[in-house]
Amino acid sequence: MRRKNILIIEDDQAIREIISYLLLSEGYEPLGCPKSEQLEELHRYEPELILLDEWVNDREGxxxxxxxxxxxxxxxVPVIIISTSADIEQIALSCKADGFVRKPFDIAAMLAEIKRCLSLDHSTSGRLK
Structure with a gap:
């Protein structure tokens, strides 16, 4: 079975590497992206989910x-915001993210949120409510 591509947009290399290792060990194909690149070009990664840090290179995630x-x-494509903010749930709602993960992240909670977001039907509204 083909691994699901998960694009990690995170400018902290250590965090990107940790998340990549965890995703790989869970059977996903992690694709690291240290900065936001040209947004129109992100589709070339063919992501099935995007993990997006709240701040990427001094730009709001x-x-x-x-x-x-x-x-x-x-x-x-479902987007999960990763943040240290106490109000991350409200932040995720306001930007139409599909989910959120708090930093420092709990591994089991992060993986559960990824599985939840990958299982949503995005042809309808699978966003946070």
């Missing part, structure tokens, strides 16, 4: 999330 959701080829 929430703004990136909103922009990703406007790109036709990425609009149906």
């Amino acid at each position: 929430t703004m990136l999330c909103q922009e990703i959701k406007l790109i036709h080829r990425l609009a149906g």
Whole structure:
């Protein structure tokens, strides 16, 4: 069976590597992206899920999330915001993210959130409510 591609947009290399290791050990194909690149080009990774840090290279990940959701080829890809913010749930709701993970992250909780978001039907509204 083909591994699901998970794009990690995180500028902290150590965190990106830890998450990549965890995803690989769970049977996913982690794809690291240290910065936001040209958003229109993110589709070339063929992500089935995007893990997005709340701050990427001094840019708000929430703004990136909103922009990703406007790109036709990425609009149906679930996005999980990763953050240290106490109000991460509200932040995720406001930017139309599909889920969130608090830093420092609990491994089991992060993997459960990934599985939950991958199982959502994104042809309807699978966003956080």
